[in-house]
Amino acid sequence: MSLTKRExxxxxxxxxxxxTEGEIERVVENLSSIINFVDQLRGAxxxxxxxxxxxLDMSQRLRTDEVSESNQRKRYQVNTSAVEAGxxxxxxxxx
Amino acid sequence: xxxxxxxxISRSLKAREFSSVEITRHLLTRIDSxxxxxxxxxxxxxxLALKAAAAADKRIASGDAGPxxxxxxxxxxxxxxxGVRTSCGSRMLDNFVSPYDATVVARLKDAGMVxxxxxxxxxxxxxxxxxxxxxxxxxxxWNLKTVPGGSSGGSAAAxxxxxAPVATGTDTGGSIRQPAALAGITGVKxxxxxxxxxxxxxxxxxxxxxxxxxxxAEDAALVLEAMSGxxxxxxxxxxxxxxxxxxxxxxxxxxxxxxxxxxxxxxGLDPQxxxxxxxxxxxxxxxxxxxxSVSMPSLALSVPTYYVVAPAEASSNLSRFDGVRFxxxxxxxxxxxxxxxxxxxxxFGEEVKRRIMTGTYVLSAGYYDAYYLQAQKVRQLIAExxxxxxxxxxxxxxxxxxxxxxxxxxxxxxxxxxxxxxxxTIGVNLxxxxxxxxxxxxxxxLPVGLQLIGSHFSEAKLLxxxxxxxxxTDWHQRLPGSxxx
Numbered sequence: 222m223s224l225t226k227r228e229x230x231x232x233x234x235x236x237x238x239x240x241t242e243g244e245i246e247r248v249v250e251n252l253s254s255i256i257n258f259v260d261q262l263r264g265a266x267x268x269x270x271x272x273x274x275x276x277l278d279m280s281q282r283l284r285t286d287e288v289s290e291s292n293q294r295k296r297y298q299v300n301t302s303a304v305e306a307g308x309x310x311x312x313x314x315x316x
Numbered sequence: 317x318x319x320x321x322x323x324x325i326s327r328s329l330k331a332r333e334f335s336s337v338e339i340t341r342h343l344l345t346r347i348d349s350x351x352x353x354x355x356x357x358x359x360x361x362x363x364l365a366l367k368a369a370a371a372a373d374k375r376i377a378s379g380d381a382g383p384x385x386x387x388x389x390x391x392x393x394x395x396x397x398x399g400v401r402t403s404c405g406s407r408m409l410d411n412f413v414s415p416y417d418a419t420v421v422a423r424l425k426d427a428g429m430v431x432x433x434x435x436x437x438x439x440x441x442x443x444x445x446x447x448x449x450x451x452x453x454x455x456x457x458w459n460l461k462t463v464p465g466g467s468s469g470g471s472a473a474a475x476x477x478x479x480a481p482v483a484t485g486t487d488t489g490g491s492i493r494q495p496a497a498l499a500g501i502t503g504v505k506x507x508x509x510x511x512x513x514x515x516x517x518x519x520x521x522x523x524x525x526x527x528x529x530x531x532x533a534e535d536a537a538l539v540l541e542a543m544s545g546x547x548x549x550x551x552x553x554x555x556x557x558x559x560x561x562x563x564x565x566x567x568x569x570x571x572x573x574x575x576x577x578x579x580x581x582x583x584g585l586d587p588q589x590x591x592x593x594x595x596x597x598x599x600x601x602x603x604x605x606x607x608x609s610v611s612m613p614s615l616a617l618s619v620p621t622y623y624v625v626a627p628a629e630a631s632s633n634l635s636r637f638d639g640v641r642f643x644x645x646x647x648x649x650x651x652x653x654x655x656x657x658x659x660x661x662x663x664f665g666e667e668v669k670r671r672i673m674t675g676t677y678v679l680s681a682g683y684y685d686a687y688y689l690q691a692q693k694v695r696q697l698i699a700e701x702x703x704x705x706x707x708x709x710x711x712x713x714x715x716x717x718x719x720x721x722x723x724x725x726x727x728x729x730x731x732x733x734x735x736x737x738x739x740x741t742i743g744v745n746l747x748x749x750x751x752x753x754x755x756x757x758x759x760x761x762l763p764v765g766l767q768l769i770g771s772h773f774s775e776a777k778l779l780x781x782x783x784x785x786x787x788x789t790d791w792h793q794r795l796p797g798s799x800x801x
Binding site for chain 2: 224229232233234235236237238239240241248251252254255256258259260261262263265267270271272273274275276277279281282284293296297298299300301303309311312313314
């Protein structure tokens with residue numbers, strides 16, 4: 222099974238990844254070969270097997286709803302230059 | 317000084333044969349002169365290291381030292397380190413300075429360990445050769461034309477070249493055991509949930525686990541004991557008590573039942589590599605173990621299962637890199653979607669994008685049942701195979717990799733060829749089991765690894781089994797050439 226250029230462009234859009242014209246041919250080829258490779262899973266007899274999402278049989282731990290972390294906004298905002306008055310800047314979303 | 321193991325350094329520090337500052341300075345000098353050819357470090361934190369070493373020396377002088385106080389360590393650059401760049405081998409995080417320490421880093425810091433720097437790795441731990449790093453490939457000290465394995469390739473090369481006595485690593489599909497095998501050192505991937513994942517940049521959350529790369533199993537026992545245990549910051553952290561790994565290292569192996577999966581000794585295995593593994597099994601026989609051939613038919617599907625599950629989880633985990641609060645942001649975005657797409661398109665490397673897209677595809681409408689759900693079911697079958705054989709044997713043994721270190725560039729053209737290098741290691745992650753790789757010989761002057769696999773939370777047994785072998789053999793003491801003497 223080979224993926225089409227359009228399918229790959231759609232997946233890239235869903236993943237919010239820009240793929241340039243120069244890259245697209247190789248991406249189509251590689252992704253097709255990976256999907257072909259994992260296609261062998263379809264042949265496995267998994268009739269009434271339960272899907273396994275997690276390696277250990279654990280239940281989700283709960284905690285009381287208490288404030289445990291302090292606000293460190295200034296420290297966190299060191300990692301971007303696009304900050305003004307403590308707010309993160311992004312391109313205009315609403316006109 | 318640099319040839320000493322963690323245990324030996326610990327004894328020397330206690331006996332005042334040298335100070336932590338002295339060994340730290342010595343290793344920093346070695347990194348400075350030898351790492352030009354290896355590229356095993358992304359960041360060297362010399363000033364911080366010397367400060368930490370001086371503090372450790374004070375602790376030792378005041379009698380307040382533990383076994384690891386003053387011992388140098390390198391951390392894989394996937395672990396967040398407070399105030400120090402944490403790049404994960406990616407352009408995306410080239411400018412990211414972590415505001416906190418990962419639990420692994422914090423615990424080893426509390427134990428008094430001295431961080432030398434952050435080691436090179438495949439980008440976001442996605443790779444088996446360390447060639448996907450934004451900071452360039454790492455070279456294997458055993459032969460600079462070959463890869464050190466990956467994704468913890470920098471950690472493996474640094475320990476093999478004796479630039480650090482121990483380095484941390486992470487293992488999602490073999491990323492500690494495979495580089496340990498290719499670099500001739502000891503790699504330990506603990507049970508899922510044994511070591512906290514807090515502050516360890518996520519790749520595939522149901523598979524990721526932190527561990528150690530050391531010269532010996534004894535060293536792994538010392539460091540693992542300090543970094544393991546429950547952490548409230550990790551929702552999948554196990555509450556099970558951590559046994560004293562060091563105390564059981566010398567237990568007798570008389571009557572140990574060793575299983576060898578037929579599927580590991582098939583035609584895909586290099587014949588010389590197989591001979592080295594078989595010779596290791598003979599050593600175990602002489603130590604009183606019995607060897608049993610076992611069959612685990614579902615293992616044949618472990619690589620395709622992994623290449624659905626891991627990319628699916630990665631595509632979700634890596635959606636946080638959007639160019640807004642941290643990480644790379646593209647120049648002059650036209651609008652929000654353009655900013656997301658170009659920041660991610662320019663910030664991520666080829667292999668990372670490939671895996672995000674694979675994951676997005678197998679999770680997308682119309683394909684979820686056929687790929688993702690089916691892979692989760694096959695994952696169950698693989699886990700059941702392990703559970704079944706562990707009723708008959710105590711540990712499993714086999715090769716860690718199909719062949720010794722391969723040449724740089726030789727597997728980069730076709731992703732599937734690269735993925736198949738992890739064929740013997742991936743099943744362990746899918747089942748959440750502990751696995752160890754120890755050096756067991758050489759093929760064409762390159763080291764090969766013996767893999768040991770145990771049931772959940774059997775780290776103490778695995779380290780005991782590895783340690784007894786290292787008492788009988790000296791493969792783990794070999795140095796990669798006179799440059800590293």
